């Protein structure tokens with residue numbers, strides 16, 4: 001049985017997921033999180049600044065709860081909007097993000113739990 005939290009290479013060997021610290025070095029300081037609860041579908045972009053550098057990226061979800069419905073059935077993905085914006089803008093500040101783009105923990109405060 002494969003662990004869905006882990007990545008696997010072509011031979012089926014487990015690949016350790018990247019850590020927050022590793023992604024931070026790549027300029028990755030946000031994550032896209034999604035609520036999997038039925039009828040919720042809430043999603044948000046969060047800052048990873050509050051997480052320790054040695055935390056594996058997928059383990060972010062263990063520390064999160066959906067701010068809309070309170071569910072812990074949360075999934076996390078790379079923040080592709082920020083990723084593409086960085087590709088376009090190079091080393092400078094990210095450009096090309098939609099006006100609605102906001103980061104929880106940076107542009108807006110974390111919800112009080």
Ligand SMILES: [Zn+2]
Nearest residue numbers: 035040066069
């Ligand atoms: Zn939810």
